[in-house]
Amino acid sequence: MSTETMVEQQTVGTAPGNAAPTIAGVGRRGQVQGQVILEASSLTKRFKSMVAVDDLNLTVRTGEVLGFLGPNGAGKSTTVGMILGLIRPSSGTVRIAGQDLASNASLVSENIGAIIENPAFYPYMSGRDNLRAHAMAVGKIPESRIDSLLELVNLSERARHKYKTYSLGMKQRLGIASTLLTDPALVILDEPTNGLDPAGQREIRAIIPRLADQGHGVLLASHMLHEVEQVSDRVLIVRRGRLITEGSVDDLLRRGGYIEVSVPGYDPELAQKAIRPVQQIEQVTIENGKLIVVAPEDVGSALNRALVEQGIFASAIMPKHSTLEDLFLELTDETEEPA
Amino acid sequence: MMHLLRSEIFRLRKRPQAWILALIMVLAVGAFYVALAIAASVISDPESTEDSLKLPNIFENGMQIATLIGYILTVVLASGLIGNEYSWNTIRPLLARARSRSALLSAKWLTVLLYSIGLFLIGFIATIAFSAVTSAIVGGFESVDAATIGDWIVAFGRTLVSQLPYAALAFALALITRSNAVGIAVGIGLGFLEPAIWGLLGLVTDAFDEVRKFGLEYPSTLLFNMNSGFDDNVSSGEAWRAVATLGVWVAIMVGATYYFFNKRDVTSG
Numbered sequence: 265m266s267t268e269t270m271v272e273q274q275t276v277g278t279a280p281g282n283a284a285p286t287i288a289g290v291g292r293r294g295q296v297q298g299q300v301i302l303e304a305s306s307l308t309k310r311f312k313s314m315v316a317v318d319d320l321n322l323t324v325r326t327g328e329v330l331g332f333l334g335p336n337g338a339g340k341s342t343t344v345g346m347i348l349g350l351i352r353p354s355s356g357t358v359r360i361a362g363q364d365l366a367s368n369a370s371l372v373s374e375n376i377g378a379i380i381e382n383p384a385f386y387p388y389m390s391g392r393d394n395l396r397a398h399a400m401a402v403g404k405i406p407e408s409r410i411d412s413l414l415e416l417v418n419l420s421e422r423a424r425h426k427y428k429t430y431s432l433g434m435k436q437r438l439g440i441a442s443t444l445l446t447d448p449a450l451v452i453l454d455e456p457t458n459g460l461d462p463a464g465q466r467e468i469r470a471i472i473p474r475l476a477d478q479g480h481g482v483l484l485a486s487h488m489l490h491e492v493e494q495v496s497d498r499v500l501i502v503r504r505g506r507l508i509t510e511g512s513v514d515d516l517l518r519r520g521g522y523i524e525v526s527v528p529g530y531d532p533e534l535a536q537k538a539i540r541p542v543q544q545i546e547q548v549t550i551e552n553g554k555l556i557v558v559a560p561e562d563v564g565s566a567l568n569r570a571l572v573e574q575g576i577f578a579s580a581i582m583p584k585h586s587t588l589e590d591l592f593l594e595l596t597d598e599t600e601e602p603a
Numbered sequence: 604m605m606h607l608l609r610s611e612i613f614r615l616r617k618r619p620q621a622w623i624l625a626l627i628m629v630l631a632v633g634a635f636y637v638a639l640a641i642a643a644s645v646i647s648d649p650e651s652t653e654d655s656l657k658l659p660n661i662f663e664n665g666m667q668i669a670t671l672i673g674y675i676l677t678v679v680l681a682s683g684l685i686g687n688e689y690s691w692n693t694i695r696p697l698l699a700r701a702r703s704r705s706a707l708l709s710a711k712w713l714t715v716l717l718y719s720i721g722l723f724l725i726g727f728i729a730t731i732a733f734s735a736v737t738s739a740i741v742g743g744f745e746s747v748d749a750a751t752i753g754d755w756i757v758a759f760g761r762t763l764v765s766q767l768p769y770a771a772l773a774f775a776l777a778l779i780t781r782s783n784a785v786g787i788a789v790g791i792g793l794g795f796l797e798p799a800i801w802g803l804l805g806l807v808t809d810a811f812d813e814v815r816k817f818g819l820e821y822p823s824t825l826l827f828n829m830n831s832g833f834d835d836n837v838s839s840g841e842a843w844r845a846v847a848t849l850g851v852w853v854a855i856m857v858g859a860t861y862y863f864f865n866k867r868d869v870t871s872g
Contacts, residue, residue: 370702384692403606
């Protein structure tokens with residue numbers, strides 16, 4: 265199927281919630297990204313003298329997973345709380361589906377489904393009854409929707425068991441089913457894999473991109489870097505309530521990339537001198553007998569040619585990407601900025 | 604708001620506590636009448652005890668028990684209806700579902716009111732049933748006329764007006780402190796301690812005897828005693844003043860909950 269065909273199909277009334285799917289881009293998995301469903305501008309929250317969130321801007325489009333990264337205490341949950349209307353911003357605005365949340369509190373229930381930290385349900389009721397209670401609170405949600413969501417999160421067999429007997433993974437999956445009850449344009453998942461075993465984490469991670477593929481915008485607040493790296497289209501990193509960087513995952517990963525050149529049997533310092541004239545090289549260092557070249561990936565052949573001209577034959581020239589973890593640790597390094 | 608109310612009542616219906624409290628009410632009333640019936644069958648002069656079993660006298664007997672038990676149970680449930688939302692962390696997803704905080708709070712207040720009325724009604728019906736059965740067994744069954752039923756309805760209304768402010772107090776305190784335990788402790792504790800507090804303050808100056816009338820206990824007891832026949836000399840003016848005083852207290856409690864619930868950030872719980 266061509267991208268154009270996919271775009272056409274996405275735009276004909278398939279977007280969840282109230283979001284009108286104006287095409288704005290294509291995500292990492294080729295999914296269509298539509299209109300801005302969430303726009304937070306200059307969001308600030310002060311708790312007495314402490315600034316929990318400081319002049320934060322973020323947008324989420326339908327069909328996009330925005331990874332919202334930050335160490336514990338960075339202000340992620342406070343930001344989510346403000347987006348959901350649970351916490352009043354000290355300043356700044358939250359616009360949902362183009363409308364100001366401050367003047368219309370019902371925008372949250374109409375457009376957003378959210379798990380905040382840990383899923384919370386009534387322990388004395390079954391998973392199914394918990395979803396029914398949520399569905400009743402909203403109204404106009406058919407029973408068949410509840411059944412299909414239980415199926416989606418693989419809870420049909422345990423649907424009639426009491427919530428208090430569920431494992432943490434089952435609770436999280438029920439939470440995700442609950443967020444999707446209203447087919448919201450935006451799904452907010454705040455630390456959705458917290459406390460889960462690896463199998464449970466994998467299950468949740470598998471669900472998240474599917475949500476975006478179905479046209480939901482997803483705001484994934486997490487400190488689990490590999491999780492965000494795997495499923496997000498864009499990443500926003502905050503520290504102490506302030507935005508420190510933002511961009512597509514691919515761009516951010518490229519930002520910390522380098523080329524590793526192996527020259528076994530040759531003097532690495534000679535090799536270092538040999539490639540210095542190559543243009544676009546920003547930096548060359550020697551680590552463990554290998555050359556670490558900070559340069560765009562496409563200079564690999566130029567490096568090889570320069571080495572061969574000096575009679576040096578490299579056994580490997582490999583572009584290396586840094587991980588989001590490297591970038592995150594570099595950006596959130598506490599030694600950079602004293603408290 | 605009707606959606607939220609439906610959801611509240613659905614959750615209440617599914618909540619074992621709601622049914623257990625109703626069962627406690629029925630069992631307490633039943634135990635009282637069974638004990639009276641046993642007493643009537645073993646004592647040498649059972650006339651007054653047999654009278655206590657009879658239908659026309661239910662508000663002097665079984666409904667006293669139902670009112671006392673109902674007061675405690677409604678405090679427990681009212682407090683739990685909001686306090687547990689905080690302890691289970693369900694308040695945040697619930698707020699995210701609600702069109703507005705006021706709508707959610709209104710649905711909760713209505714649920715407290717409906718459940719409290721329902722619980723006292725169960726106590727009332729249980730009292731009638733046990734009174735009829737035990738008096739028939741002991742041999743002193745007496746039917747009631749329309750005028751007595753009319754008196755019952757008025758007395759039942761007085762029971763609600765005198766007891767519901769304590770449920771409202773428990774709900775309000777549980778919400779303001781985000782604690783189920785505080786709602787229950789103060790809701791029940793105040794009912795028992797307020798007379799003692801006023802008594803002690805009355806020793807300081809007689810002025811407190813007048814101030815006491817604007818508390819919860821005085822008007823509540825006044826209305827309660829009208830039902831039990833302990834005080835037949837209450838004027839209509841005094842009764843309405845008691846109703847108004849309790850109404851003002853309930854309005855303050857309701858107002859405080861709307862103020863705090865709408866104003867506060869929900870950062871945890």
